[in-house]
Amino acid sequence: MIAAVRRLLRYRLLISSLVGRELKARYRGSVLGFFWSFVNPLLLLLTYGLVFTYMLPVPRSATLEPYFLFLFCGILPWTWFSASLLESSTVLITGGNLIKKVLFPAEVLPVVTVVANLVHFLFGLPILLAFLAWKGRLGWSALLLPVPLLIQLVFTLGLALFVSALTVHFRDIQNILSHLLHLWFFATPVLYAYPESGPLHTLLRVNPMTHVIVAYQEALFYGSVVHWRGLALAGVAAVLAFAAGSFLFERLRDTLAEEV
Amino acid sequence: MTTPAVVAKDVTKVYRRFLHKNQFKTLKSALLTGSLLSDLSPDQTFTALDGVSFEVPRGTTVGVIGENGSGKSTLLKLMAGITPPTRGTLSVEGRISALIELGAGFHPEISGRENVAINGIMLGLSRREVEERFDEIVAFAELQDFIDAPVKTYSSGMYMRLGFAVAIHVDPDVLLIDEVLAVGDEAFTRKCLDKIGEFRRRGKTIVLVTHSLGLVEKMCDETLWLRHGRLVDQGDPRRVVDAYLTYVAGGEEVLLARDQPPPAAAEEPAEHGYREGRWGSRELEITSVRLLDDRGKVRHVYVPGESLTLSLTVRAAHDVRDFVFGVGLFTADGVHVYGTNTHIEEHVPKLARGEGEVRLVLRDLRLVEGTYLLDVAAHRRDGTPYDYLRGLHSFRVKSRVKDVGVYRPPHSWSFAGGVELEPPEPRAELDLRESEGAATPLPALLEERAAWRKDGRSVVLTNGCFDLLHPGHVALFEAARTQGDVLVVALNSDRSVRELKGPGRPVMPEAERAETLRALEAVDRVVIYDEPTPLAVINALRPDVLVKGADWALDQIVGRAEVEGAGGRVVRVDLVGGRSTSAIVERIQGP
Numbered sequence: 001m002i003a004a005v006r007r008l009l010r011y012r013l014l015i016s017s018l019v020g021r022e023l024k025a026r027y028r029g030s031v032l033g034f035f036w037s038f039v040n041p042l043l044l045l046l047t048y049g050l051v052f053t054y055m056l057p058v059p060r061s062a063t064l065e066p067y068f069l070f071l072f073c074g075i076l077p078w079t080w081f082s083a084s085l086l087e088s089s090t091v092l093i094t095g096g097n098l099i100k101k102v103l104f105p106a107e108v109l110p111v112v113t114v115v116a117n118l119v120h121f122l123f124g125l126p127i128l129l130a131f132l133a134w135k136g137r138l139g140w141s142a143l144l145l146p147v148p149l150l151i152q153l154v155f156t157l158g159l160a161l162f163v164s165a166l167t168v169h170f171r172d173i174q175n176i177l178s179h180l181l182h183l184w185f186f187a188t189p190v191l192y193a194y195p196e197s198g199p200l201h202t203l204l205r206v207n208p209m210t211h212v213i214v215a216y217q218e219a220l221f222y223g224s225v226v227h228w229r230g231l232a233l234a235g236v237a238a239v240l241a242f243a244a245g246s247f248l249f250e251r252l253r254d255t256l257a258e259e260v
Numbered sequence: 261m262t263t264p265a266v267v268a269k270d271v272t273k274v275y276r277r278f279l280h281k282n283q284f285k286t287l288k289s290a291l292l293t294g295s296l297l298s299d300l301s302p303d304q305t306f307t308a309l310d311g312v313s314f315e316v317p318r319g320t321t322v323g324v325i326g327e328n329g330s331g332k333s334t335l336l337k338l339m340a341g342i343t344p345p346t347r348g349t350l351s352v353e354g355r356i357s358a359l360i361e362l363g364a365g366f367h368p369e370i371s372g373r374e375n376v377a378i379n380g381i382m383l384g385l386s387r388r389e390v391e392e393r394f395d396e397i398v399a400f401a402e403l404q405d406f407i408d409a410p411v412k413t414y415s416s417g418m419y420m421r422l423g424f425a426v427a428i429h430v431d432p433d434v435l436l437i438d439e440v441l442a443v444g445d446e447a448f449t450r451k452c453l454d455k456i457g458e459f460r461r462r463g464k465t466i467v468l469v470t471h472s473l474g475l476v477e478k479m480c481d482e483t484l485w486l487r488h489g490r491l492v493d494q495g496d497p498r499r500v501v502d503a504y505l506t507y508v509a510g511g512e513e514v515l516l517a518r519d520q521p522p523p524a525a526a527e528e529p530a531e532h533g534y535r536e537g538r539w540g541s542r543e544l545e546i547t548s549v550r551l552l553d554d555r556g557k558v559r560h561v562y563v564p565g566e567s568l569t570l571s572l573t574v575r576a577a578h579d580v581r582d583f584v585f586g587v588g589l590f591t592a593d594g595v596h597v598y599g600t601n602t603h604i605e606e607h608v609p610k611l612a613r614g615e616g617e618v619r620l621v622l623r624d625l626r627l628v629e630g631t632y633l634l635d636v637a638a639h640r641r642d643g644t645p646y647d648y649l650r651g652l653h654s655f656r657v658k659s660r661v662k663d664v665g666v667y668r669p670p671h672s673w674s675f676a677g678g679v680e681l682e683p684p685e686p687r688a689e690l691d692l693r694e695s696e697g698a699a700t701p702l703p704a705l706l707e708e709r710a711a712w713r714k715d716g717r718s719v720v721l722t723n724g725c726f727d728l729l730h731p732g733h734v735a736l737f738e739a740a741r742t743q744g745d746v747l748v749v750a751l752n753s754d755r756s757v758r759e760l761k762g763p764g765r766p767v768m769p770e771a772e773r774a775e776t777l778r779a780l781e782a783v784d785r786v787v788i789y790d791e792p793t794p795l796a797v798i799n800a801l802r803p804d805v806l807v808k809g810a811d812w813a814l815d816q817i818v819g820r821a822e823v824e825g826a827g828g829r830v831v832r833v834d835l836v837g838g839r840s841t842s843a844i845v846e847r848i849q850g851p
Binding site for chain 1: 275339344358360364367369370374378381595680760
């Protein structure tokens with residue numbers, strides 16, 4: 001795993017220029033261009049906000065008000081997570097030319113996907129912070145933001161490596177993954193508050209993303225971080241996921257150029 | 261400087277034959293070991309390279325040739341490190357740039373400028389190096405006006421040019437090129453070749469995979485020939501390319517021979533108005549069509565200047581008195597090259613009864629390289645067909661010279677005044693004739709010798725180099741022939757001639773000398789021997805008479821004791837004075 005990290009550091013120039021390319025290329029030709037990085041999470045927020053406020057009101061206590069803001073704190077990082085995984089499931093196949101025809105470190109591709117989506121997340125962050133400040137919710141606890149962010153980065157990288165390499169061999173993953181992520185979304189307290197007890201609490205507790213999202217919500221929305229232990233466990237899970245992902249990727253590396 | 265740039269030891273690459281089949285059987289091994297291949301049975305795998313070993317010394321240019329599917333590109337991918345060998349080791353020293361697919365990493369949506377930067381980094385340059393070389397790259401690709409446009413707006417030529425420009429400016433130690441020079445117009449190809457030439461001069465190592473054999477002969481120091489994943493031959497480009505061409509011609513021979521089954525009567529309309537097929541009443545039927553070379557062997561690949569004999573077997577269902585045999589020659593795209601028939605050439609038909617043979621000898625086939633289709637027909641003088649075979653037989657002409665058109669008139673170039681050209685090195689056309697040649701192998705000759713002895717026929721033997729035949733020799737052979745029933749000439753091989761007469765001899769190679777000798781009426785058999793003296797042949801053959809020129813003293817004659825010991829005779833024949841090959845060679849070379 002340390003070797004994997006070292007390799008990634010060696011390719012940082014390549015990764016950063018590919019991320020730059022990815023960002024430039026994504027909105028090239030659209031009218032709003034870069035603004036889509038801001039508009040996208042806002043529209044998503046609007047959709048979920050409308051649905052769960054007016055159509056299917058989520059039973060909620062006063063602590064979740066203003067609900068839009070609460071939703072925003074969870075949706076923004078979740079979007080980074082799910083978009084990264086969805087894109088990395090196809091990234092080796094669409095980038096097949098590179099792997100087959102050029103001596104190219106394949107693991108760079110899923111990493112670029114994750115980092116590019118991280119940049120989108122970071123673009124959305126000032127809007128969230130502005131809303132928080134507007135509602136008078138922005139406190140010092142927001143400075144703890146890098147902690148869940150780092151854990152999520154490591155966790156997402158691990159899963160992205162895993163998913164991307166495996167999809168080359170089992171294309172079915174492409175189809176299953178979006179449904180799996182949907183389920184995962186609802187099994188993570190993004191739309192609702194993390195229950196303190198009960199069977200749902202037990203279920204959600206084994207989900208590392210629960211602790212990550214809750215940490216965001218606590219740092220930004222509630223203004224106090226209390227679930228340290230859960231977050232620490234998520235951190236351990238993230239490192240394990242990264243180790244597993246890079247192990248699998250290394251194992252399958254030699255077959256990638258042939259199977260793509 | 262002495263360590264080789266590329267070392268391949270027993271490199272084997274096995275691919276899965278069927279992708280995405282039975283995958284779940286091996287999920288566990290895929291996850292745990294990644295060794296999908298080792299679990300597969302041989303019929304599920306495909307061996308692209310099989311135990312290939314070679315070295316490429318630093319600074320040499322190596323061409324890799326072979327048919328499609330012979331493993332060339334796989335070899336290049338292994339060298340580039342894109343995919344690892346299944347077995348064996350392959351090491352490459354220094355920075356590699358692989359021109360396998362140009363512009364493989366380009367993103368269509370962003371500008372040429374940004375793509376150059378990213379592609380350069382992908383190929384291993386630092387950001388600074390990219391900046392330094394940027395102008396040079398753009399200038400080389402001739403894209404100054406378009407460099408800020410998105411790459412998706414580029415023509416394919418522009419795309420390739422930019423890809424080539426970036427890859428070549430990486431300044432690699434080892435350059436791997438896979439058949440990419442065919443891109444771009446004439447001028448750009450020229451430029452690429454110049455750039456590669458510059459690399460050669462700077463002592464870089466180049467591995468070139470190509471089907472352009474001319475390029476291999478021109479640019480490469482060494483050539484590897486792959487066939488079905490195995491290294492068949494390696495060495496001097498000219499020699500290897502010749503061997504390869506001869507092999508390919510053989511393959512085409514098989515293909516053309518197989519494609520000529522007894523055709524069914526069918527009239528299928530084809531494009532370009534040239535319809536293949538067969539029609540007619542069959543009152544006079546063409547039962548077989550054979551193409552023969554000058555030795556009477558069936559052959560379908562020829563070189564210009566050879567003779568081709570068209571042999572038709574015909575059968576008349578009843579007595580036919582009005583008939584014409586005709587032949588037409590077409591190029592593959594239907595251009596009529598030549599046509600004639602017995603009527604045009606005023607042969608008057610008398611009678612066709614039962615079976616017969618019709619032969620047409622095309623002496624000195626002066627056609628350029630290509631595939632030629634044959635029409636053969638038997639019909640009435642008014643054109644009513646008995647049997648018309650259109651385009652059902654074909655042959656191929658192969659040539660070293662890639663001239664164009666259809667017909668190659670006998671020609672030569674000459675230059676005078678201030679025009680000076682280096683003449684090409686003289687090279688013979690490929691020899692497609694089966695290698696048995698005019699000489700008889702010694703074992704076959706010994707069998708014949710046994711048969712002759714049984715029939716009571718006496719054998720006369722003489723020997724020599726005969727690399728420049730003169731009337732003195734002819735007189736010797738004719739005199740020798742009168743001494744017995746069969747005359748065998750033992751001929752020094754090229755190697756032994758060199759040994760006896762020094763370099764520069766023989767004037768003609770052994771195969772041609774043997775052929776010339778066999779053409780003489782007096783000579784019945786020619787046998788080639790490799791030692792300076794024919795003693796081994798004499799001992800094996802035990803001739804009844806050994807004939808030598810009178811310039812040899814009796815006790816100088818090698819093998820005399822052996823012949824006389826076995827009851828034979830040694831005869832010295834008086835030559836027409838003053839003629840010897842060495843004297844002629846001296847006269848040609850002048851004082």
